Amino acid sequence: LAKTTQPxxxxxxxxxxxxxxxxxxxxxxxxxxxxxxxxPSQGPRFIIQGYKTKVTNEVASLFIPADRxxxxxxxxxxxxxxxxxxxxxxxxxxxxxxxxxxxRLTVKP
Amino acid sequence: xxxVTQNPRYLITVTGKKLTVTCSQNMNHEYMSWYRQDxxxxxRQIYYSMNVEVTDxxxxxxxxxxxxxxxxxxxxxxESPSPNQTSLYFCxxxxxxxxxxxxxxxxxxxRLTVT
Numbered sequence: 001l002a003k004t005t006q007p008x009x010x011x012x013x014x015x016x017x018x019x020x021x022x023x024x025x026x027x028x029x030x031x032x033x034x035x036x037x038x039x040p041s042q043g044p045r046f047i048i049q050g051y052k053t054k055v056t057n058e059v060a061s062l063f064i065p066a067d068r069x070x071x072x073x074x075x076x077x078x079x080x081x082x083x084x085x086x087x088x089x090x091x092x093x094x095x096x097x098x099x100x101x102x103x104r105l106t107v108k109p
Numbered sequence: 110x111x112x113v114t115q116n117p118r119y120l121i122t123v124t125g126k127k128l129t130v131t132c133s134q135n136m137n138h139e140y141m142s143w144y145r146q147d148x149x150x151x152x153r154q155i156y157y158s159m160n161v162e163v164t165d166x167x168x169x170x171x172x173x174x175x176x177x178x179x180x181x182x183x184x185x186x187x188e189s190p191s192p193n194q195t196s197l198y199f200c201x202x203x204x205x206x207x208x209x210x211x212x213x214x215x216x217x218x219x220r221l222t223v224t
Binding site for chain 2: 034036041042043045046049085087098099100101102
């Protein structure tokens with residue numbers, strides 16, 4: 001099972017773009033990359049998922065290079081409400097799903 | 110409304126007193142899992158279940174038991190709780206029948222304190 005490595009924390013200011021990178025050197029051929037967001041005392045919630053290249057939805061973009069050994073979550077124009085912990089998860093369909101320690105993002109006014 | 114329901118939300122107990130935290134999902138999901146979350150350690154998986162009567166250990170299974178007799182329920186059992194099991198617990202589920210990696214749906218958590 002691929003292990004993920006993320007920065008422990010990041011700071012940003014309102015209106016800026018934030019990029020959080022996750023390293024997953026041992027990703028397997030069939031693994032997908034999924035990002036979750038967690039607010040204090042709440043369960044994580046799904047943000048975005050991808051397999052390769054670029055995926056975009058209404059809240060974020062996910063960039064995955066050709067070798068798939070890393071991925072970058074991009075949050076455009078963050079606001080104070082984006083302050084949360086962000087987790088990168090790499091898992092095969094149907095396999096056990098293990099989270100890393102996550103990245104604590106703090107958005108300042 | 111599609112959801113994962115955990116009970117109780119808060120629980121204070123004493124060392125050695127058996128307890129059960131219930132988890133139920135109404136989405137007909139095959140996969141269910143339990144996590145604990147401690148400061149600075151992120152989410153660590155305790156047990157997971159691929160389907161009824163199929164369970165497997167995660168990263169930190171010691172001191173916990175689970176059962177999966179029905180598809181919708183996945184209770185977490187602490188036979189003899191100890192203070193080091195004081196933590197925030199999350200149950201999650203996902204479907205596995207689709208062709209892509211469907212995301213996990215989490216419950217609202219159970220904060221357990223063992224004194």
